Amino acid sequence: MNQRTARRSLVVAAALAALACLQPARARAGDAEACFTASEEGQRLRDEGRLREARARFIACGAAACPALVRSDCAGWLADVTARVPTLILSAQDEQGQDVADVQVTLDGAPLAARLDGKAVEVDPGEHVLRFERAGSAPVALRLVVREGEKLRRVSARLVRPATVRAGAATPGGGAITRGGGAIAPREDQAASPPASSLLLPIALGGVALAGGVAYAALGLSARADADRLRTTCAPRCAEADVDAVRTKVIAANVAFGVGVAALGGAVAALLLRGPVPAAPAAAAVHVVPLRGGAAAALGARF
Structure with missing residues (x-):
């Protein structure tokens, strides 16, 4: 080289x-x-x-x-x-209050736990939505605010079958209100037909309206007959007592008419406002005020 x-x-x-x-x-x-x-x-x-x-x-x-x-x-x-870093301990129960483990939990839509094993899971602080899902049960969503440094906070959900969820009686977490461990479902026949007690008020007011109409007719015809008799016998110098008697019948007839109309209106209102299950008994009152030459009637109702 x-x-x-x-x-x-x-x-x-x-x-x-x-x-x-x-x-x-x-x-x-x-x-x-x-x-x-x-x-x-x-x-x-x-x-x-x-x-x-x-x-x-x-x-x-x-x-x-x-x-x-x-x-x-x-x-x-x-x-x-x-x-x-906060930690949560998640748990869930069935209708009988027994712990279940085959539950999936998501946090704000992201998977958090594929199964409930009793171990603590870490989350970030802030407002979150926990969703518990189990096969055969209605899902439950819980909204909670997690604080920094909060350790081993227990969060539990009650999972029930959809068929046992009472209509309109869901808990804030999405579960059903239960009694004695089981969910309450309304009977269809009870939801479809109102109790007979809800018809008592319309029937009573209808009877008052009928009685008022009959009394108006009877008193009106009697007053008219007496007035015709006085015109043909003594008018215009009839006795004051006879004239007052005719006026009293006219006033009474008007009062009966006002009561009948008010009662009829109350019966119609009670029929329209009654519900399948009345929350409280309805109360109605008819107020009649006699006036000179007639009467005024008013219907008051409390539901």
Whole structure:
């Protein structure tokens, strides 16, 4: 080998040695940059309340490959975030109040637990919606506010079969109101037909209206007959007592008419306003005020 060839070999060897030394330095520089990035992202996520993601970043920047200063800061932040992460203990019961484990739980639409095993699960602080789902049962959604540092908070849901859920009697969590361990379902015949007691008021008012009509007719005909008799026998010098008797019958006839009309209106209103299951007994009252030459009637009702 001549002198030129030997010199070229030495140059190539020196270049290879320099490249070999440069690669670890570049790798170390890349690791340090990743550590700084993880540290910054962890602090941002922590301030946003995304504590679980922040903890993962602090674990990354606390690795042995990171600079000592970064590792020290991330170790302190990791301990703080770990203490602030809330935990929940989830449970569910069936209609009989027995614990069930084959329940899936989602947190704000994302999977949280595939099965209830009694172990605590970590969540981020804030307002969340927990949804419990079990085959053959109606799902239950619970809205809750989780606080930082809240550990081992117990959250339970009551799961019932859809057929046993009482219509219009759902609990705030979506379950059914139960009695004695079982859900209550209304009978179709009870929901379809109102109780007989709801017809008492319309029937009573209808009777009053009928009686008022009969009394109006009788008193009106009698007053008219007496007035005709006085006109043909003594008018215009009839006795004051005879004239007052005719006036009294006219007033009484008008009062009976007003009572009958008011009672009829009350009966119609009671028929229209009665429900399948009355919440409270209805009360109605007819007020009649005699006036000179007639009467005024008013119907008051309380439902």
